[in-house]
Amino acid sequence: MSYAQPPRLLKKTALLLSLALVASTALAADPAFPKAPTDKVQLEVWSWVPGLDKTAAEFTKQYPNITVKITNLGGGPQTYTKLRTAIEAKSGAPDVAQIEYGFLPAFADTGGLVDLSKYGASDFKKYFVPWTWGQVSPDGQAVYAIPQDTGPFAMVYREDLLKKYGIATPKTWDEYAKAAATVNTKSAGKVKLGNFYTTFAPWFMAMAWADxxxxxxxxxxxxxxxxxxxxAKKVLNYWYALIKKGQIGTLQAFTADYWNAAGAGSVASNFEAAWGPGGYAGSLKDKSAGLWRVAPLPQWKAGGxxxxxxxxxxxxVVTTQSKNKEAATLFSLWLNLSQTAITANWNNGGLFPASDAGLALPALDDKTKNPSKFFGGQNISAVYAEASRGVNVNFQWAPWFPAVNDNFNKQMDKMIKGQFTPDQALDAWQAETLAGAKKEGFTVK
Amino acid sequence: MTDLSLPTALQAPSPRRKKALANRFTPWFFLAPFLTVFAAFFVAPVGYALYLSLFIKKRGGFGPARQAFGGLTNYVRAFQDSEFLQSLLHILLFMVIQVPLMLLAATALALILDGVKNGFAGRFFRTAFYLPYTLPSVIAGLLWGYLYSKNLSPFNQITGLKTDFLASGILLFSIGNIVTWTWTGYNMITLYAALQNVPGELYEAARIDGASNWDLTRYVKLPLLRPALTLSAIFSVIGTMQIFSEPFVLRPLGYVPDNITPNTYLYLVVARDGNFSYGAALAVLLAVFTFILSGFFLRSVQGES
Structure with a gap:
């Protein structure tokens, strides 16, 4: 038999056949992917996932007609600049690129992304955690991307420090505020229970998203x-009150300052996405290793x-410049739904899967490896999987979000300096970016 | 020279015309390599930017935007864009403070180096002062970013203070410090080289007239440095208008305003907001502004002398 995947109608028979003939070609839990092209094609992929070249080699083993050239761009704003320029120049864009959910509408707005529903992507909606599909298909029809990884929110905390200060893991925001006061008093202000990222709008928005x-x-x-x-107002006022009392720090995320404080035990907890724990393990190494744990995000109301x-x-995403859109769609689906790829992406890059079946993969709970090892062997993925299933599905982004993202920092700067109340900061954030979006020609209220 | 051309003039008309034609093309022939490159990498991009700046984005509903001819719309928008105008004010403030300080330091260092007769010390300090310039500005920005970090900065650890060098109020000065650190050595070398070109007789004559070291500096060296200083100042003014890497590298470390310099603002308009046409208009305006500024400066310096 060829390595091409069977058509959907013959799924079961083909699956049995493939299991019997070449057991490695398709794992039992993988969905039936679209047909591979019969001609030889090469795909170019831009990504920032470490070790993706090895995963792509696995793909070529299963689909020998498709070779994949991976370019690792390292992530960050410059990655988007490169893609944007290639789309604008109408040449030089890859077949497949990686884009964060919040930035997806901005790229859909360039007209450079393929509507993947034309290539059968809609049939795969059911394999993904529900909220992720809303992110890639905001209107429920056009599909601009295949969900890759997710960052559901949970609390990371130092078990030893909470024990030292006699605090039970906070389950509600009320308990969290009380715990912040207790830590502050008992440590004479040296240890802060938490930290507020003043230059990461998506961190703040995730808090409001949860509400x-x-x-x-x-x-x-x-x-x-x-x-x-x-x-947003409720969340920001809550945090601002804690910041003002000096119980919560405002260190910048991912800076030497922050890691230094986290390793030295002067930050007792924080709120991190599912990809965050990998960063803690990688940046802190043996400092405070084994002392961290993960707990569900505190709630505004107890229970439930x-x-x-x-x-x-x-x-x-697949770009309109791609000459092999079917193959590119197939690769994007395989990369995010096959057990082989999900396991590799987790092991190499700490990508927390958007695939629903992927959340239950045993690789996610390997206690001998980081991040689980760094978190005392806790099954932290189970906590994050529960979080992912509790993410509100109706959340949307707008094409001008990149500007909104940066403007947040300006307003937070004013708030921290005391020039704005939290409400004023949010109102200014709203007013300034709304005016900006209108100037860019968007119809927006 | 003239008698050599005489025989040519006496020759028959037809070869003469041929020769004249060839003469007319010769310079162009030799200029061609330069002109090709100049046209491809300078004239064409500038022309394209001008062309691009005349378009605006038209939108309807949720679909992708259309490019439509907008005439001078983008230029009108720029003059009403308070963020952009503020960025120009930021950079003017920066220029007024940083450029004189840097040139003062560079002049002082050049004079000291010129005064040091010890060959080894002279060479050592010349290299040491120049070294910062050899670091790419991105690396320099990263290094200073660490030195500016609130809790880890060696300055804060030594002094016991908690100065936040990246606080939005003093950020411009922190960037000025990086720029000064990078470029003082570079300017010093220019000025030092100018001093080396001063004929020794001038110093001898001054000495014979009884000039002290200070007199020599004040009445001989400094006036002779004037052309080199003017050049350094012009380059610094133009360089200041282009500051980008330092503030951009500091962005992940804290709040750096989008419009801290005109170039960061312009870059974000293009790379973040995807408005290539408005970015092109801003770039054109920035070039014109820089041109006027350096022309104004040159005029005032020449007017004095």
């Missing part, structure tokens, strides 16, 4: 932007289902 906050909405022919929604938000996570 059901909506920042952007499609309405008729235009958009509605509500950065100063009730949830754990509600969470999402920070970061990314998707794979």
């Amino acid at each position: 059901g906050g909506q920042f952007f909405k499609r309405d008729g022919d235009g958009w509605v932007q509500t950065l100063n929604n009730a949830s 289902k754990v509600a969470s938000g999402n920070w970061g996570g990314s998707s794979n």
Whole structure:
């Protein structure tokens, strides 16, 4: 038999056949992927996932007609600049690129992304954690990307420090605020219970997302932007009060300053996305290793289902410049739904899967490896999997989000300096970016 | 020279015309390599930027934007864009403070180096002062980013203070410090080289007239440095208008305003917001502004002398 995947109608028979004939070609839990092209094709892929070249080699083993050239761009704003320029120049863009959910509408707006529903992507909706599909298909019809990894929110904390200060793991925000006061008193202000990232809008938005906050909405022919929604105001006022009392720090995320404080035990907890623990293990190494744990995000109301938000996570898009859109779609689906790829992406890059079946993969809970090892062998993926299932599905982004993202830092700077109250900061965030979006020609209220 | 051309003039008309034609093309022939490169890498991009700046984005509903001819819309927008105008003010403030300080330091160092007669010490310090310039500005930015870090900065650890060098109020000065650190040595070398070109007789004559070291510096060296200083100042003014890497590298470390310099603002308009046409208009305006500024400076310096 050829290595091409069987058509959907013959799924079961083909699956049995493939299991009997070449057991490695398709794992039992993998969905039936679309047909591979019969001609030889080469795909170019831009990504920032470490070790993706090895995963792609596995793909070529299963689909010998398709070779994949991986270019690792390292992530960050420059990656987007390169892609944007290639799309604008109408040449030089790869077949497949990696884009975070929040930045997806901005790229859909360039007209450079393929609507993957034309290539059968909609059939795969059911294999993904529900909220992720809303991120790649905001209107429920066009599909701009295949979900790759996710960043559901949970609390990371130092078990030893909470024990030292006699605090039970906070389950509600009330308990968290009380714990912040206790840590502050008992450590004479030396240890802060938590930290507020003043230059990461998506971190803050994930907090409001967990509370059901909506920042952007499609309405008729235009958009509605509500950065100063009730949830945002509630969340920001809550944090600002703790910052003002000196119980919460404002170190910058991912800086030497932050890692130094986290390793030295002067930050007792924080809120991190599912890809965060890998960063703790990698950056702190043996400092404070084994002392951290993960707990569900504290809730505004005790009891009930754990509600969470999402920070970061990314998707794979196919560009309109691609000459092999079917093959590119197939690769994007395989990369994010096959057990082989999900396991490799987790092991190499700490990508927390968007695939629903992927959440239950045993590789995610390997206690001998980081991040689980760094977190005392705890099954932290189970906590994050529960968080992912509690992420509000209706959350949307807007094409001008990149500007909104940066403007947040400006308003937080003013708030921390005391020039703005939290409400004023959010109102200014809303007003300034709304005016900016209108200048860019968007129909937005 | 003239008698050599006489025989040519006496020759028959037809070869003369041929020769004249060839003469007319000769310079162009030799200029061609330069002109080709100049046209391809200078004239064409500038022309394209001008062309691009005349378009605006038109949108309807959720679909991708269309490019439409907008005339001078982008230029009108720029003059009403308070963020952009503020970025120009930022850079003017920066220029007024940083450029004189840097040139003062560079002049002082050049004079000291010129005064040091010890060959080894002279060479050592010349290299040492020049070294910062050899570091790419991105690396320099990263290094200073660490030195500016609130809790880890050696300055703060030594002094016991908790100065946040990246606080938005003093950020411009922190960047000025990086720029000064990088470019003082470079300017010093230019000025030092100018001093080496001063004929020894001038110093001898001054000495015979009874000039002290200070007199020599004040009345001989400094006036002779004037052309080199003017050149350094012009380059510094133009260089200041182009500051980008330092603030950009500091962005992940804290809040750096989008419009801290005109170039960071312009870059974000293009790379972040995807508005290539508005970015092109801003670039054109920035070039014109730099041109006017350096022309104004040159005029005022020449007017004095």
